[in-house]
Amino acid sequence: MAKKLIGDPIDRIDGDLKVTGRARYSADMKRPDMVYGVLVMSSIGNGRIRSFDTAETLKMPGVLTVMSYGNAPKVAGINKNKPSEVATDRVMSLFQDNKVHYNNQPIAMVIADTFEHAVDGAARVKVTYESQKPKPPLPAGRNNTFTPERLPRYDDQVDTKRGNLKAGLSGASTKVTETYTTPTQTHNALEPHALIAYWEGEKLTMYNATQGVSGVQKRISELFGMPKENVRVIAQFVGGGFGSKGATWSHVMLAPMAAKLVGKPVKLVLMREHMFGMVGWRSSTVQKMVVGTKKDGEFTALSHDTISQTSAFDEFAEPAGTISRMMYASPNMESTHRLIRANIGTPSAMRAPGEAPGVFALESVVDEVAYAINMDPIALRLKNYAETDPHKNLPFSSKSLRECYQQGAERFGWAKRTPEPRSMREGNELIGMGMASSIYPVNRAESTALVRIKPDGKVQVETGTQDIGTGTYTVMTQVAADVLGLSPDDVTLSAGDTRFPESTTSGGSRTTASTGSAVTQAAQAVLKQAKQLAYKDKRSPLFNVAEAEIVAENGRLQTKSDPRQGETFVSLLKRNGSKPLEAKMLSKSADEKDNYSLNAFGSIFAEVRIDEALGRIRVSRMIGTFAAGRILNAKTARSQILGGMIWGVSMALLEDTLIDPRTGRVMNPNLAEYHVPVNADIEEIDGFFIEEKDETVNPAGVKGIGEIGVVGSVSAIANAVYHATGKRIRDLPITLEKVLDYR
Amino acid sequence: MEYTNHKNYIIDGAGRRWFLKQSSALVGMLALPPLIGQAGTAPASSVPPGLPMKRAITLRINRKAYRIEVEPRETLLDVLRERLDLIGSKKGCDHGQCGACTVHIDGRTANACLLLAVMQQDRDITTIEGLAPSPDRLHPLQTAFVEHDGLQCGFCTPGQIMSGVAVLREGHAGSTAQIKEWMSGNICRCGAYSGIVDAIEAVQKGGRQV
Ligand code: FES
Numbered sequence A: 001m002a003k004k005l006i007g008d009p010i011d012r013i014d015g016d017l018k019v020t021g022r023a024r025y026s027a028d029m030k031r032p033d034m035v036y037g038v039l040v041m042s043s044i045g046n047g048r049i050r051s052f053d054t055a056e057t058l059k060m061p062g063v064l065t066v067m068s069y070g071n072a073p074k075v076a077g078i079n080k081n082k083p084s085e086v087a088t089d090r091v092m093s094l095f096q097d098n099k100v101h102y103n104n105q106p107i108a109m110v111i112a113d114t115f116e117h118a119v120d121g122a123a124r125v126k127v128t129y130e131s132q133k134p135k136p137p138l139p140a141g142r143n144n145t146f147t148p149e150r151l152p153r154y155d156d157q158v159d160t161k162r163g164n165l166k167a168g169l170s171g172a173s174t175k176v177t178e179t180y181t182t183p184t185q186t187h188n189a190l191e192p193h194a195l196i197a198y199w200e201g202e203k204l205t206m207y208n209a210t211q212g213v214s215g216v217q218k219r220i221s222e223l224f225g226m227p228k229e230n231v232r233v234i235a236q237f238v239g240g241g242f243g244s245k246g247a248t249w250s251h252v253m254l255a256p257m258a259a260k261l262v263g264k265p266v267k268l269v270l271m272r273e274h275m276f277g278m279v280g281w282r283s284s285t286v287q288k289m290v291v292g293t294k295k296d297g298e299f300t301a302l303s304h305d306t307i308s309q310t311s312a313f314d315e316f317a318e319p320a321g322t323i324s325r326m327m328y329a330s331p332n333m334e335s336t337h338r339l340i341r342a343n344i345g346t347p348s349a350m351r352a353p354g355e356a357p358g359v360f361a362l363e364s365v366v367d368e369v370a371y372a373i374n375m376d377p378i379a380l381r382l383k384n385y386a387e388t389d390p391h392k393n394l395p396f397s398s399k400s401l402r403e404c405y406q407q408g409a410e411r412f413g414w415a416k417r418t419p420e421p422r423s424m425r426e427g428n429e430l431i432g433m434g435m436a437s438s439i440y441p442v443n444r445a446e447s448t449a450l451v452r453i454k455p456d457g458k459v460q461v462e463t464g465t466q467d468i469g470t471g472t473y474t475v476m477t478q479v480a481a482d483v484l485g486l487s488p489d490d491v492t493l494s495a496g497d498t499r500f501p502e503s504t505t506s507g508g509s510r511t512t513a514s515t516g517s518a519v520t521q522a523a524q525a526v527l528k529q530a531k532q533l534a535y536k537d538k539r540s541p542l543f544n545v546a547e548a549e550i551v552a553e554n555g556r557l558q559t560k561s562d563p564r565q566g567e568t569f570v571s572l573l574k575r576n577g578s579k580p581l582e583a584k585m586l587s588k589s590a591d592e593k594d595n596y597s598l599n600a601f602g603s604i605f606a607e608v609r610i611d612e613a614l615g616r617i618r619v620s621r622m623i624g625t626f627a628a629g630r631i632l633n634a635k636t637a638r639s640q641i642l643g644g645m646i647w648g649v650s651m652a653l654l655e656d657t658l659i660d661p662r663t664g665r666v667m668n669p670n671l672a673e674y675h676v677p678v679n680a681d682i683e684e685i686d687g688f689f690i691e692e693k694d695e696t697v698n699p700a701g702v703k704g705i706g707e708i709g710v711v712g713s714v715s716a717i718a719n720a721v722y723h724a725t726g727k728r729i730r731d732l733p734i735t736l737e738k739v740l741d742y743r
Numbered sequence B: 001m002e003y004t005n006h007k008n009y010i011i012d013g014a015g016r017r018w019f020l021k022q023s024s025a026l027v028g029m030l031a032l033p034p035l036i037g038q039a040g041t042a043p044a045s046s047v048p049p050g051l052p053m054k055r056a057i058t059l060r061i062n063r064k065a066y067r068i069e070v071e072p073r074e075t076l077l078d079v080l081r082e083r084l085d086l087i088g089s090k091k092g093c094d095h096g097q098c099g100a101c102t103v104h105i106d107g108r109t110a111n112a113c114l115l116l117a118v119m120q121q122d123r124d125i126t127t128i129e130g131l132a133p134s135p136d137r138l139h140p141l142q143t144a145f146v147e148h149d150g151l152q153c154g155f156c157t158p159g160q161i162m163s164g165v166a167v168l169r170e171g172h173a174g175s176t177a178q179i180k181e182w183m184s185g186n187i188c189r190c191g192a193y194s195g196i197v198d199a200i201e202a203v204q205k206g207g208r209q210v
């Protein structure tokens, strides 16, 4: 058997289960006696519930009860249900009071024997309210902001200052000041949020669609005021998350509360329209950018001021300015983050939170500067290339952005572009070419993994991570196989369950860096044990051979100098009592973050074609080139990148959650009117990785790739639209009516 | 829950184990020959007035007949998923907007969330579970999806594959643009579109009858 190497494009290990429909997602689980919950949502944007009339509902066959304020079980740890510094701990609506903070807030749950009975019952609950005028979301209220407590990532400052912005601007020959706005976006993972919760005495089990089984376990146990060990969370397969399944939202508490109330397992699957508000969304933003530059393109000043919105009862600030702080070597830089409060569900992290809207603004304004001083946009970026991180004042652990620009430009054929707007066309269509930089910080969190070499020479990896579609399950087997010199076929992974060692939430592109590092370290530790065993074993061909001299290859331990001197794990373990070897490792960042700035970089080139008469915009071609450390699986990695770039197309051209400012109600809470790309929206698209060896960044040598694809894509498309039409659209999404009046 | 590169699925988790037992009993009970002429007789029951009466129906799904009692308002998708444990068809929207629930009815694609189960008698229903020729072999498009990574989270995948098979059978896989157009009733929020198109093209080029 040909050994599969790290980086090889091996098929997903869960591929067969997914293509045959045998993969069981949370809503596919069943329990004896299971009943169905359906939520009743508020229909006002602000106020209180005066009364529920549930008489008709309760008379219906199959309806067990209506859980709402009044009969909902009391939540022992309710004092923990408040704004927190943990970005995934959001304030939930748990029917403990009668307040309504936003339209489409869960206010009651009907529980019945069948789904149909529960839906019908929910439709018949009558609610009377005391209604107040809701506070509207952005752009209203942008002159009445406040400073947030914090940004979601604990080490990001809210406001920053470097040098002297005023002085920098007065030294500039050209100054560009523009405001960019982005809409509220809703994650809309295809799998609805879902869980099945049941109690066995004091023990709670939940099959839950989540990006973090451990995070949910912790949050739920603290809210119920019970030991963590009593809560088991299982997420075997997750149908996408994109941030929305990273936090523990109301329904994750409501289902076990209902299960307690009726004494039966409760299945709660959110309806698509319920997921516009109660499970987070990306805040809309208003971002003011100022750039001062010399004639030769050198930036003398840069500022980035962001306003985003939060709910009336919790606080989440979209960290849009963080990349502008460090992307370019401007000596003078200021950034601020402000919030407004509105009667909406609390915003949250959505794929590339902060980076996606923030880099749209940054890379758009840089393009505007390039036109203002008549300079090639790549040359301008190279002129201001940050050799070290100007914000943290640290060297980069590695940065191959120059190569990304260069290779991207070559692949795309940037040289063929004539810079003048409206200068390229074919038939009815104006052609535009745009580019932008992409970047995503490397995040890493504590994770634990156990690696066991079994007497049969096979390896078992246990870690409580989950695969949200990224390929985590597949690459974890590759990581262990790589360290132990085996084929991934010899590695079995146990994951998606809090029974296994605690691993991080899959968000912030951190799983491979975190859990991958834990698996690497545990595999290294168990390998060391095997080497030591051989060293001490008189009958081993490796008796008395120093550890450093032994390598693991092809399922064997052998000496570096002579591959024939050695033996298999099987024979070594057989002679030594046929007992497995195992090691469990907790992996966390050392001081790499104090000494280096850790980031993945990339470039995006996009071509758009716009029908001059109709304004129809197509992204006809898109090329992403990324440098993200070691790539563990070329196949799944490429899919991650392309998926991210498609999110870029989506954000640039399609997505917009329309909230009626008078009522706070979402006007398009469904997949027909909330637009995401379909197959025909995506034309030629490709993604490439530049080889980058970075041994500083973490033991696995990887940088996250889940989000970087989105980041630069939005502005590359916006810049291409400008090049095509001569019209700068600073308000996303770029829809045809916005480009139509370009003449 | 365990995953291996052997593509073994080791059954674990209390719920799963319980349901396996339960569902094999279910299938034993229900795998009857189609009861032609008997279907659709409403059983006497004590449903209060104004509420839908249950009806006994027979559904032919994946070459098997299932006799069940359903309320007229139950959708085919809910019957498949909640009553028959055919959970391969997914519910992404319940409104005919996403394609995750795509099945074949008499050889044509349909959104199971938009169909009432009571109206599907005497039709041949194929779900993703019935696509492969045998339990240990995959349909060529299933193989191609894995090979070309036409999936990420996998939630849209059963629907994509059911649509993809229809696109191939109906002769709409003549060009990339045509495939993209005909596959646009199935949303993939993960953005696995290139892999999906590659997989369909590979099968089309392979020239095998699907
Ligand atoms: S669930 Fe049927 S189309 Fe979405």
Ligand code: FES
Pocket (backbone or CB within 6 Å): A190, A239, A240, A469, B150, B151, B152, B153, B154, B155, B156, B157, B187, B188, B189, B190, B191, B192
């Ligand atoms: S693979 Fe996740 S929605 Fe298509």
